Amino acid sequence: MTTSADATALWHLAPGLQATVVGFEDDLSENYRIRLMEFGFHPGEVVTCLLSPGFGAPKVYRVSNTVFSLDSEIAEKVLMDTQSMMKSVAL
Amino acid sequence: MNRVLLIGSPNSGKSSLFNRLTGLHQKVANFPGITVDVSSGALAKMPDVELLDFPGTYSLQPISAEEEVAVEYFQRALADPEVRHVLCVVDATRLEKSLYFTLQVTRESQRHGKPITILANMHDVLSANGLSFDPEGLAREVGAPVILVSAREGSGLDQVIERLRSALISDDRAGGLWADTPDALLRGTAHQLAHKYGPSGDILVRQQTRLDRFFLGTATGGVAFFAIMLLLFQSIFTWSAPVMDAVEAGVVGLGEALVPLISNTVLADFTSDALFGGIGAFLVFVPQIFVLTFIIGLLEDSGYLARAALICHRPLKIFGLTGKSFVPMLSGVACAIPAVYAARAVDSPRQRLMTYLAIPLMPCSARLPVYALLIATFIPNDTVLFGLIGWQGVAMFSIYFFGMFCALLVTGLVSRMSTLAKTELPFVLELPPYRLPSFRPIARAAVNRCRHFVTKAGKVILGVTVAVWVLGYFPNYGTDLAGSWLGTLGRFIEPVFAPIGLDWRYGVAILSSFLAREVFVGTLGTIFGIEGAEDNMLPLVDQIQASALPLGSGLALLVFFAIALQCVSTVAILARESNSWRVALTMLVSYLVAAYLAALLTFNVTQGLVVFIG
Numbered sequence: 241m242t243t244s245a246d247a248t249a250l251w252h253l254a255p256g257l258q259a260t261v262v263g264f265e266d267d268l269s270e271n272y273r274i275r276l277m278e279f280g281f282h283p284g285e286v287v288t289c290l291l292s293p294g295f296g297a298p299k300v301y302r303v304s305n306t307v308f309s310l311d312s313e314i315a316e317k318v319l320m321d322t323q324s325m326m327k328s329v330a331l
Numbered sequence: 332m333n334r335v336l337l338i339g340s341p342n343s344g345k346s347s348l349f350n351r352l353t354g355l356h357q358k359v360a361n362f363p364g365i366t367v368d369v370s371s372g373a374l375a376k377m378p379d380v381e382l383l384d385f386p387g388t389y390s391l392q393p394i395s396a397e398e399e400v401a402v403e404y405f406q407r408a409l410a411d412p413e414v415r416h417v418l419c420v421v422d423a424t425r426l427e428k429s430l431y432f433t434l435q436v437t438r439e440s441q442r443h444g445k446p447i448t449i450l451a452n453m454h455d456v457l458s459a460n461g462l463s464f465d466p467e468g469l470a471r472e473v474g475a476p477v478i479l480v481s482a483r484e485g486s487g488l489d490q491v492i493e494r495l496r497s498a499l500i501s502d503d504r505a506g507g508l509w510a511d512t513p514d515a516l517l518r519g520t521a522h523q524l525a526h527k528y529g530p531s532g533d534i535l536v537r538q539q540t541r542l543d544r545f546f547l548g549t550a551t552g553g554v555a556f557f558a559i560m561l562l563l564f565q566s567i568f569t570w571s572a573p574v575m576d577a578v579e580a581g582v583v584g585l586g587e588a589l590v591p592l593i594s595n596t597v598l599a600d601f602t603s604d605a606l607f608g609g610i611g612a613f614l615v616f617v618p619q620i621f622v623l624t625f626i627i628g629l630l631e632d633s634g635y636l637a638r639a640a641l642i643c644h645r646p647l648k649i650f651g652l653t654g655k656s657f658v659p660m661l662s663g664v665a666c667a668i669p670a671v672y673a674a675r676a677v678d679s680p681r682q683r684l685m686t687y688l689a690i691p692l693m694p695c696s697a698r699l700p701v702y703a704l705l706i707a708t709f710i711p712n713d714t715v716l717f718g719l720i721g722w723q724g725v726a727m728f729s730i731y732f733f734g735m736f737c738a739l740l741v742t743g744l745v746s747r748m749s750t751l752a753k754t755e756l757p758f759v760l761e762l763p764p765y766r767l768p769s770f771r772p773i774a775r776a777a778v779n780r781c782r783h784f785v786t787k788a789g790k791v792i793l794g795v796t797v798a799v800w801v802l803g804y805f806p807n808y809g810t811d812l813a814g815s816w817l818g819t820l821g822r823f824i825e826p827v828f829a830p831i832g833l834d835w836r837y838g839v840a841i842l843s844s845f846l847a848r849e850v851f852v853g854t855l856g857t858i859f860g861i862e863g864a865e866d867n868m869l870p871l872v873d874q875i876q877a878s879a880l881p882l883g884s885g886l887a888l889l890v891f892f893a894i895a896l897q898c899v900s901t902v903a904i905l906a907r908e909s910n911s912w913r914v915a916l917t918m919l920v921s922y923l924v925a926a927y928l929a930a931l932l933t934f935n936v937t938q939g940l941v942v943f944i945g
Contacts, residue, residue: 271392271394272394272757274390274392274394274514275389275390275394275759276759277518278389278390278392278431278432278518279389279428279759279761280427280428280522282518282522285522290540290543291540291543291544291547291548293547293548293549293552293641293642294548294549294550294552294553295549295645295646296645297547297641297642297644297645298641298644298645298654298758298760300543300547300641300762302536302540303427304425304427304428304525305424305425305426305427305428305529305530305533305535305536306425306427306428306761307536307539307540307543307761307762308759308760308761308762309637309641309758309759309760309761309762310757310758310759311644311757311758311759313757313758314757314758314759317757
């Protein structure tokens, strides 16, 4: 079982690493939580950070076969399992 | 009439399919949210059936006002007895992304007893990359036919028509496999089905990532961005020039051939000055609008504009905007009207309002002839650095930059002072795959934009030019402009413009430009008695220089035109899109007052410096 101590925000996932979604911060509104899940950010799904463009620009993530760009405001709210964090095998 | 609904998630190729099925030329772009209205057209092979193209949306559970409107419209359409079938488009290369939405659409269609067919688009991409997809398996599980199609190549469309011919009846018995399934269960099922039946390889994502590393890299991304923007501006100002010259020459040549055939003096003057002068005033912009629309279309369709939005997000956010404001603002460089429409892609109402505020300050193409005239009049045509840099080019760049600077300044200030609730939606942008643009639909869209410009703006410009000519020609038949009706009107408003060193002639030209900015040049040409001033500015430049207009007034006019919202069409579209005449009129008045004050300041500072320098 993953505890909050084992979780880190998606925003902190370095480029080239992948990890499994474990949940969302409580203060993320229901609408956005559902929309993220519609995009594929389900608990249990593997997300890979593909790129971290410079100057604080939104980062680029792969979930399933789709690529999304998320800024820090939202990527900070997606919790990733640190124990599952590993170098992406897909890249 | 029988109707068929076409719905799908953004970037699924839905609009391309609509064009294929109807033979129409709706604008197609590879940028989320580009389909902003419900388009309709008869099916080319079933003319008695109307196809309705709905805006792309990720879910039937809306999170923004626009999505809510689109979803409500879709629900109402499903209840319409004339709606006989639903076509739901999915991107077969990325099934995971669109299958949940497809199941929601299937459920709603079943609840209303409407047959549904799933169109798995981009079959050509799957084949080209050796990816597999199991339409039969998916169809079995979903309980609806799945047809592999390629909007790009046109494959599979005959099967779609066959399906529609056989299933163009509503099932009165509402219900079905998914009719009572809650969203949460649909989400889980979609996830499983996508993994089971969708393409398993990730070759496409790998290709996309390689390109993203270049276009979004800290160094390479910045260089590519500036190179592409430079290319865009070069296309507007350099590549369009030969065609613009050809249009000019054509209009002038036609006028010179026809006018001598007219014996009546008044009619000949009218034809030469008002008709050909008026037509020339706006036709000359058509090549520029075509080139700009075409290049922006290529950038959208290639997938690059979504990357540009990402690159611009952080800097734009400082000014209360979002990366999604970039496309509307860039479009505003061509024309504010399509730019205002494009602002619908901005989810947050607050950031959308900021985008509206920025768009009229972007240096649109209608300002170009005014800038060109004033710069040619006041800035010497000298060059430095072995002829590489011309002062007039520097001046043009400066006034363009000034407009963009004003746009960011205004949004930055207003976003900090505004009491409007901070409802910014987080920035989540799907990055569509890179693809080779489809040239023909983009060229058609550019032609349509030009046609719209000629038929809508052209009427206004021609009307104003004719009105100004009549006012300036009568009652003394063009012999004494000062004694004409135009002269009388000009002197009445002269006190307003006198503080910035402008006499009645410029006042009249400014007044006429509120219908369309570029009318300023034509009106001034008419007032100075120069035929076809829009086509050949040099005689007008000479006249203005001879009239000893102060340098401060010239610069004040540049500043005034950079800020003022002189376009009734833009004001009307702003009112419609913001759903508020108050917003549009407030912008009109505020930008007018700001433009006047900035022009007053520019005039006084410049004249002070002129006196000081000596």
